[in-house]
Amino acid sequence: MKRLVQIQNGSTRHVAFVEEPHLHILAGVSSIYELAQQAIESETSLFALIRERATGGLLDYDAIYSGSSPWQLLLPIDHPENPARCLVSGTGLTHLGSAKNRQSMHTGGDEQLTDSMKMFRWGVEGGKPADGEIGIPPEWFYKGNGSILRGHGDPLDVPPYADDGGEEAEIAGVYLIDANGQPHRIGMAIGNEFSDHKFEKKNYLNLAGSKIRTCSLGPEMVIDPDFGSIAGKVTLKRGGSELWSKEILTGEDEMCHSLRNIEQHHFKFETHRRPGDLHVHYYGACALSFGDGIELADKDLMEISFNGFGRALRNPLHVAKEQAPLIHIQSLK
Known part of the structure; x- marks a missing residue:
């Protein structure tokens, strides 16, 4: 590779x-x-x-x-003209280990079948269609444009209006749309999808807003990697000492959706096939420190590595100290 x-x-x-x-x-x-x-x-x-x-x-x-x-x-990918020409998005409930975290986040136990668990089960049943067929759509969410992407060593922000910020260790695919509207996968990179899990936990309908946060990518772009089963590790450090770590797995063998099915349901939308655009798409996480009761603090360090994907991605956490501003809208009279 x-x-x-x-x-x-x-x-x-x-x-x-x-x-x-x-x-x-x-x-x-x-x-x-x-x-x-x-x-x-x-x-x-x-x-x-x-x-x-x-x-x-x-x-x-x-x-x-x-x-x-x-x-x-630098980031392993950026648009040379305008960061708004890069769409950052993701797919959730794709990993065989992800539904347990989501289920426990929105219920007091396993006795109630949430919409998250229903969607996960649909993925298990129809997320890996046979050749020539289209499978069940995965959960999809918008992160922002290329201006929210951060590289190796850059801080990830908990803004004044956020409840918290937590790591989501994933692999992300990077795509370029050619002059004819055909998507091309350039490669893949280590990613920290980084979300506001406290805000999401208040109500599942907060998921969309909880995702509009900075996120990171890199440091390396891997061209045509083996995406079968990829072992990785997440480590959180506070004051130079290890706070939490977990061995993780990603790749198609560990997921209920195939890569082809994820890509099908992202690029089926005509607006996602605009010539010249870049796409960064996070494929989903299998484990979160938030699920183990960890709450990150200012200056904590998040480190993510995956076998075969080069050197680890490291990002410190930056928690905003100021109050959330009141946004004043001006009317054009």
């Missing part, structure tokens, strides 16, 4: 592929978006383009990853 990063030093940007412990700069390309566009237009593979352009220099990945280099890790 090829793993790519985007890096920047002042006004200079590069794409590089990971060749541990180095980054190998790709010549003649400054973004993964540009590289993907070139692959589409030339009708060649990303693998072929990476081999062709691997003529640049080597950089020390350790220094860049730790933040001690003038080179800075």
Whole structure:
């Protein structure tokens, strides 16, 4: 598997592929978006383009990853013109371990079958359709546009109007829509979908609003990964000491929806196939620290890793201290 990063030093940007412990700069390309566009237009593979352009220099990945280099890790994907041309979304209740967390969040026990559990069971029954068939739709939600995405090392925000913020360790798919409206999967990356679970717990109808928060991606883009069964780990640290950790699993073997079915129900909407747009789609989490009673605090560190997906994604938590502002709307008279 090829793993790519985007890096920047002042006004200079590069794409590089990971060749541990180095980054190998790709010549003649400054973004993964540009590289993907070139692959589409030339009708060649990303693998072929990476081999062709691997003529640049080597950089020390350790220094860049730790933040001690003038080179800075960027998000593994961004839109070159406008972050609003990147739609960030996600799919819930996709993992065989996810429904238990959701069920316990909205009931006092297992005796009452919630709408979440009903939707999960529908996924178990019809989320992996046979070839040529369309399965049951998964739960889908909107996160925001590309302006809410954060990279490795960037803080994730609990805004003044939020009740809390908690990690959701996932894999996210990254897609580009070509000039003819055809979606192309560029690759996948580690993601922290990050949501307001306290707000959601008050009432399931708060789910949509609880998702409109910053979220993170990276540090690496993995091209054509094996998405069968992927082992990972989530670790939360407070003051340098481990607060909570859990071994997790993701991938199609651990899910009740196939990747093909998730993609079908995201891209069936014509508005999701607008030429030139990017899409970042989180595939779902199997475990949450919130489900184990953990409440994160300011400056806590969230670390997520998945086997085969490169170096871990780390983000500190930033809790806003100010009061939520009253928004004044002006009428155009």
